[in-house]
Amino acid sequence: MKTFEVPVIYRSPLISAIKNKRKEQDRMKKDFTPTVLDLGAVRILLARHFGFCYGVENAIEIAFRTIEENPDKRIFLLSEMIHNPHVNNDLLSRGVQFLMDTSGRQLIPWEQLKAADVVIIPAFGTTLEIEAKLTSLGIIPLQYNTTCPFVERVWNKAGQIGQKDYTVIVHGKPGHEETRATFSHSQAGTPTVVVKDISEARLLADFITGTQPASLFYERFKGQYSTGFDVVQHLQRVGVVNQTTMLATETQAIADYIRDVMQQHYQLTPATIHERFADTRDTLCYATNDNQSAVTGMLQQPADLAIVVGGYNSSNTSHLVELCEARLPTYFISSEEKILSRAAILHYDFHHKQELQSNTFLPEQGPVSILLTSGASCPDALVEGVIRKIARFYNAEEKLEAAI
Numbered sequence: 001m002k003t004f005e006v007p008v009i010y011r012s013p014l015i016s017a018i019k020n021k022r023k024e025q026d027r028m029k030k031d032f033t034p035t036v037l038d039l040g041a042v043r044i045l046l047a048r049h050f051g052f053c054y055g056v057e058n059a060i061e062i063a064f065r066t067i068e069e070n071p072d073k074r075i076f077l078l079s080e081m082i083h084n085p086h087v088n089n090d091l092l093s094r095g096v097q098f099l100m101d102t103s104g105r106q107l108i109p110w111e112q113l114k115a116a117d118v119v120i121i122p123a124f125g126t127t128l129e130i131e132a133k134l135t136s137l138g139i140i141p142l143q144y145n146t147t148c149p150f151v152e153r154v155w156n157k158a159g160q161i162g163q164k165d166y167t168v169i170v171h172g173k174p175g176h177e178e179t180r181a182t183f184s185h186s187q188a189g190t191p192t193v194v195v196k197d198i199s200e201a202r203l204l205a206d207f208i209t210g211t212q213p214a215s216l217f218y219e220r221f222k223g224q225y226s227t228g229f230d231v232v233q234h235l236q237r238v239g240v241v242n243q244t245t246m247l248a249t250e251t252q253a254i255a256d257y258i259r260d261v262m263q264q265h266y267q268l269t270p271a272t273i274h275e276r277f278a279d280t281r282d283t284l285c286y287a288t289n290d291n292q293s294a295v296t297g298m299l300q301q302p303a304d305l306a307i308v309v310g311g312y313n314s315s316n317t318s319h320l321v322e323l324c325e326a327r328l329p330t331y332f333i334s335s336e337e338k339i340l341s342r343a344a345i346l347h348y349d350f351h352h353k354q355e356l357q358s359n360t361f362l363p364e365q366g367p368v369s370i371l372l373t374s375g376a377s378c379p380d381a382l383v384e385g386v387i388r389k390i391a392r393f394y395n396a397e398e399k400l401e402a403a404i
Helices: 013-025 054-069 085-093 128-136 149-163 177-187 198-209 214-220 248-265 286-298 315-325 380-393 397-403
Strands: 035-038 042-046 075-077 118-121 167-171 192-195 238-242 305-309 330-333 345-349 354-358 368-374
Touching (some): 054 075, 054 085, 054 118, 054 149, 054 286, 149 167, 149 238, 167 198, 177 192, 192 198, 198 214, 286 315, 305 380, 315 330
Parallel strands (some): 042 368, 167 192, 167 238, 305 330, 305 368
Antiparallel strands (some): 345 354
């Protein structure tokens, strides 16, 4: 796989050494057991896969190269390039300005842009409508494009099944930049509807089977269906694609459920199901799958608590938190700075969108075992920072160096 030029400030000699060693031992990526850093009074179990994915490294390389190549131009990002505050703040410190926030609210009016300005498309991609707006301003919309190739693969799959007269069902968060972009590209070629979870998939199934009156669809899915959507006509042939950072098991569960509904409703067999349902399972992102599988493998080990490092608005990171918190106390932090002391930690409750302080973070009596992972947009340097800070609490710095 291609390697990228990522600023050294994001790299970690410790994490790179661990990842390279695991890659040598498990080139087929079939071993999802964690790496154990045994520091005596504290054991840190590091997930097999975590941190920057292909799409994130690609975006960072393009963005920083764009800044270097355009020293005399104004440089804008449509919105956050990735969902990590440290990376985005680095870009801001280099003079980059954000045109919109992550919800799509305009921060800088379009009218202030000039044809000579540079506009970077973030890793999530963007809508066809925004591409058209940039073109109208004299800006080439895709000249500085960091859209993840795996996001584009979802768009391509949606286009392929749309050409075969299937309606596209997008499993994603309706307000997320990637879902907005996927919805835009999909609806340009075929009727499209967004479902955010399995509950909405079940509700959609009621409209597929006619259990719910068709007229209620437009209220229940307001803002989540394409223009001209005909609930009776357009739910007869469907396929499911996803926002690449969703929980992979949920996307598969939604696809399997909709397939079963179509098979039963239209009395099809496994051999004829393709008449009503398109197989789109290959739209799941490899990094999303690997990171979530690594957390599942990590959770097989006994531990006292879990720490997940990443941006608080990162979808893929929040799903890692979900997996961990179902099994044991879990702390979602953006960096080692959130660890205030051995007892106190600031951590994010993404369910209620608030940061909390806990004062019973690490057990008073050792030994303690900690599961540790990070999101796909989190620099490895931040993970190393967490490891070193915890090691200091147990006077285990020398043992950490020995382990390295």
